[in-house]
């Protein structure tokens with residue numbers, strides 16, 4: 001039975017609560033002046049990710065302002081390719097850059113042997129957070145979904161059409177399976193260490209799940225996720241796991257049923273009546289305010305929030321965005337959103 005003062009864990013345990021728990025993807029980040037100050041102190045974004053004291057500090061910043069029901073470890077999904085030996089840099093204003101692996105011949109550059117020494121500072125951040133967060137706040141650990149992590153490993157940066165990875169995966173499926181297997185193994189070990197260090201729930205960010213063909217989604221999103229979930233549950237049978245298969249549409253039913261995740265994160269495009277009638281009957285859901293409403297604010301933000309709360313109120317539900325908060329977000333609008341949800 002989850003700690004009863006943690007509403008986030010209660011919702012994941014299937015409870016329908018009168019006021020849903022709330023946290024926001026990317027709740028620690030550039031929209032907060034105190035985050036920008038701590039990042040400057042760290043030197044760079046990656047330096048911040050590998051500095052346990054400062055990573056702990058930026059995780060706590062949004063909790064101090066908004067008292068969210070969950071804290072999410074401050075790190076990035078791309079620490080896995082880096083731990084596997086792929087060079088990673090974040091260029092200011094340009095996002096991540098990796099040396100791309102375009103085919104199976106590049107897999108020799110990866111090695112799983114040294115991952116824990118590379119990821120050690122992140123486990124230390126989790127452990128510090130576990131001591132530092134308030135009693136009523138749950139601690140979320142995370143990793144990227146294997147397909148999404150692989151998109152950056154193969155494309156070498158963000159992509160609009162994912163042409164390189166689709167060419168690799170569709171043209172050499174067995175070779176591509178090997179890359180996915182390496183990412184699955186590293187991710188599983190990484191998440192087990194996060195749970196050991198105090199993470200109470202895991203979220204898998206499958207941000208680019210929606211770009212695959214039907215069979216591709218089964219083979220490179222559902223199957224790898226299922227393996228990670230089974231390996232985590234073999235050690236921690238009751239661990240809540242949230243899958244966020246962004247853009248997956250109707251696949252979300254199979255995703256929920258076949259992977260064994262506890263809850264499904266919804267992107268902003270998902271029709272909520274369909275969710276209430278189908279997906280939410282299978283387990284808790286989380287989402288899905290379009291982050292752009294936090295920039296526009298006003299009555300439109302409140303009306304859209306009301307619609308979400310109203311449509312999903314008859315089942316287990318966690319309020320969140322449909323994607324990460326953007327740097328242009330006004331901290332005051334986040335305050336208004338949280339107050340509206342808690343005071344209706």
Ligand SMILES: Cc1c2[nH]c(c1CCC(=O)O)Cc1[nH]c(c(CCC(=O)O)c1C)Cc1[nH]c(c(CCC(=O)O)c1C)Cc1[nH]c(c(C)c1CCC(=O)O)C2
Nearest residue numbers: 025026027028029045072073074075076077095205207324
């Ligand atoms: C695809 C992806 C990445 N990282 C992540 C995803 C999946 C979710 C999503 O789609 O947003 C996940 C992520 N990234 C970050 C977190 C921290 C926890 C949180 O507060 O939610 C989490 C959970 C911090 C971050 N990760 C990043 C920042 C901004 C870095 C900075 O401070 O300059 C933060 C706070 C950088 C990042 N990291 C990544 C990209 C493409 C970028 C550049 C885009 C950008 O600049 O916003 C890879």
